[in-house]
Amino acid sequence: MQNIWLYVHFPELAIEAVLLDMDKLPVDKPIAISSPQKNAQRIVCCNQLAKTWGIEPSLSLSTALAICPQLMVVVKNIRQEERLLQRLALISYSFSPEVIVDTNGLWLNLSGCEQLFQSYQEWLKRLQAKLLMQVAFIVTGVGESPLAAKLLCGSQFHKHLPNSHEIQCALVATRIDKLPSTLKQQQSFKQLGLKTIGDLLKFPRSALSRRFSSELMTTLQLLQGQKPCTSTRFKPSTEFYDEIQNTQGLYSKESLLFPMKTLLQRFSQYLIARQCHCSQLSWRFEPLLGDHQTMALNLSSSKNNWSSLLTLSRLQLESLELPQSIERVSLSCNQFVDVTESNFDLFGNQVLLDNQASELIDKLYARLGVDALSQLVTSEEYLPELAGNTQPPSKNTKTNYIASKAPQPLWLLNEPTPIQERNQKLYWRRPLTIISGPERLCGNWWQSEQQRDYYLACDSKGARYWIFRETTNKRWFVHGLFS
Amino acid sequence: MSSKNLLNALFLRQDTWQGRNRSLRKHTISTGDKNLDNLLLGGWPVSALTELVSQQDGIGELSLLLPTMKHYACRDTLCVWLDPPYQPYAPSLVNAEIPLEQLLVVRSKNSKEWLWAAEQSIRSNAILFAWTNNSRPRYAELRKLQLAAVESYSPAFLFSTENSLKAPSPARLRIGLQTHKANVLSVTLHKLKGKNPGAKTEVILNNLQTERTQLEQLPVNISYPPKEPSTYQLLQNDESQHLNA
Incomplete structure (x- = not known):
């Protein structure tokens, strides 16, 4: 087969999208989704249990409630449905390069996917397992064109891929009223005595084009794969946003971790589909009343692993003041980094160490705050207090080695501390003795003229200090400790 | 697991005492000083907590660790400085050829954060340099760090x-640092598995004295401060003369 398309249909998508928000799933209850149609609330979707009661789509709400008084009716939530369908498309995107989003369903192009998954059987098995994590009821159809696949949609998930002959036989036997056509065309089919698609295909094209409009001819071309499907292919969005709503409210930080975990798992799927990592993400916690609270998570190196992101989020959450009850948790990210494949060292664990270092920095950041971490940098300044500086940690700084022969201390005091002179002798904590020097430092004339003579001094207990004397006002200062 | 495998697994554990010191040498890294290596049975213990008790700040306690810091930092291992008592001076670390991008200075707000940051650093295989700054952690807390280090x-x-x-210490190695002469650090062993406490050695630190031309002898016209008997005399005389003597 040249082209194989799989149509995945979610018959109860409307119910599943609404149930996502509920804590306890009403499994053994007849459920129906209603939406306003022609000035009346009508049923658009119902579950199997409701069907056994005789509920069916297009029934008016009052009739449905009369048939089944314990029917649970929920209003259709289009936004939720779309979000769920996008999520399902994202999962499918990791199985097929071509995914088309339909209402309540998806098309997947299977051609060429066999090698990656070893067999179509394995491919179908894995796809089903992944999709079942999100929705409970899935049916599929296989065809040589997207339209054929949709028409051949059966009542279960395919375990094996039918061969070309089987597909053709099934398509020929399909009832003609399933074909997308106008009411007038359907009447014409009846008048011509056409019952199946096979009957229609037996007709010569020239005869059909005389009787029917060009739209039907296009449909037939699409059906037989003679014309390529032009619907837009699914592509993951350039920004990520997802939310989880809890109508009852979440009162503790521990209970927030569950929706956060789910959101991060979805986010991780999104990153894998887009083949990128994130470098920053932001959380938003909204209460029913009052102001929301946001939390931004900055990462020292990019990540796509949900468990480490959850650990970091949890650490940062500990120090966050939250409203009493949270109704909606949302996660958004718009800063992505393309993945650069790392080379694994065959004999060492350098990659592991690198990852551990950046993970450590992220953890410390999340728990202790941004101000707690700093990295040392040198700057080309004359005055020692300006020559060494601190900045937030980053991997990009590189040390420039400038060898200096002069002794320099390891510790620098925040600012030079004046030394007392007692009986013309230096005294700081203890009496000081100069052991070497001086090292003249002059410069900074463009700001404030400084001329200092630096000496190395030690006290009676052996501690060594870096002291200087300002040549202008002859005052002594201690500036550092040789640790 | 057979008994042989079990024994081998036990031998691999660093907290198994094997009666001979040789096994301890495997898990050490040289301090860069021969005398000190001999005292410490090979060097600083790896995968263990080492406690350095110094008489006061500024006697050379950090210089003692610079070779080790350089060894690890040059191999791209992160060095975490937890609550250093003063601001580290970057140019002097650059002079010691330590790549600054591998140094991370962490400031904790309380003892809980201090302990957490220390444990996380050890568990992430970073080299930890932690200062207790007068608030001694409890024995159980230090033991937690020692167990993480293992x-x-x-x-x-x-x-x-x-x-x-x-107070007792759960650290594998505990040494005391004192100095009576500038540039000479005396190391006293307080605790090391396989060696009796009380052993001592002396470590000569880098000689930081520089020979400078007296400014007044320079053949240039500079404004050198007028002679002050108290300080200037000192420079002329013996270097180690005490000002208050």
Whole structure:
């Protein structure tokens, strides 16, 4: 087969999208989704249990409630449905390069996917397992064109891929009223005595084009794969946003971790589909009343692993003041980094160490705050207090080695501390003795003229200090400790 | 597991005492000083907590660890400085050829954060240099760090003050640092598995004295401050003369 398309249909998508928000799933209850149609609330979707009661789509709400008084009716939530369908498309995107989003369903192009998954059987098995994590009821159809696949949609998930002959036989036997056509065309089919698609295909094209409009001819071309499907292919969005709503409210930080975990798992799927990592993400916690609270998570190196992101989020959450009850948790990210494949060292664990270092920095950041971490940098300044500086940690700084022969201390005091002179002798904590020097430092004339003579001094207990004397006002200062 | 495998697994554990010192040498890293290596049976213990009790700040306690810091930092291992007592001076670290991008200075707000950051650093195989700054952690807390260090690949160093000597320490190695002469650090062994406490050695630190031309002898016209008997005399005389003597 040249082209194989799989149509995945979610018959109860409307119910599943609404149930996502509920804590306890009403499994053994007849459920129906209603939406306003022609000035009346009508049923658009119902579950199997409701069907056994005789509920069916297009029934008016009052009739449905009369048939089944314990029917649970929920209003259709289009936004939720779309979000769920996008999520399902994202999962499918990791199985097929071509995914088309339909209402309540998806098309997947299977051609060429066999090698990656070893067999179509394995491919179908894995796809089903992944999709079942999100929705409970899935049916599929296989065809040589997207339209054929949709028409051949059966009542279960395919375990094996039918061969070309089987597909053709099934398509020929399909009832003609399933074909997308106008009411007038359907009447014409009846008048011509056409019952199946096979009957229609037996007709010569020239005869059909005389009787029917060009739209039907296009449909037939699409059906037989003679014309390529032009619907837009699914592509993951350039920004990520997802939310989880809890109508009852979440009162503790521990209970927030569950929706956060789910959101991060979805986010991780999104990153894998887009083949990128994130470098920053932001959380938003909204209460029913009052102001929301946001939390931004900055990462020292990019990540796509949900468990480490959850650990970091949890650490940062500990120090966050939250409203009493949270109704909606949302996660958004718009800063992505393309993945650069790392080379694994065959004999060492350098990659592991690198990852551990950046993970450590992220953890410390999340728990202790941004101000707690700093990295040392040198700057080309004359005055020692300006020559060494601190900045937030980053991997990009590189040390420039400038060898200096002069002794320099390891510790620098925040600012030079004046030394007392007692009986013309230096005294700081203890009496000081100069052991070497001086090292003249002059410069900074463009700001404030400084001329200092630096000496190395030690006290009676052996501690060594870096002291200087300002040549202008002859005052002594201690500036550092040789640790 | 057969008994042989079980024994081998036990031997691999660093907390198994094997009666001979040779086994301890495997898990050490040289301090860069021969005398000190001999005293410490090979060097600083790796995968263990080392406690350095220094008489006071500024006697050379950090210089002692610079070779080790350089060794690890040059191999791209992160060095975490937890609550250093003063601001580290970057140019002097650059002079010691330590890549600054591998140094991370962490400031904790309370003892809980201090302990957490220390443990996380050890568990992430970073080299930890932690200062207790007069608030001695409890024995159980330090034991937690020692146990974490046993499972890591790198050494951890804890700097504490002389007051802490009164309390027992769970650290594998505990040494006291004192100095009576400038540039000479005397190291006293307080605790090391496989060696009796009380052993001592002296470490000569880098000679930081520089020979400078007296400014007044320079053949240039500079404005040198007028002679002051108290300080200027000192420079002329013996270097180690005490000002208050």
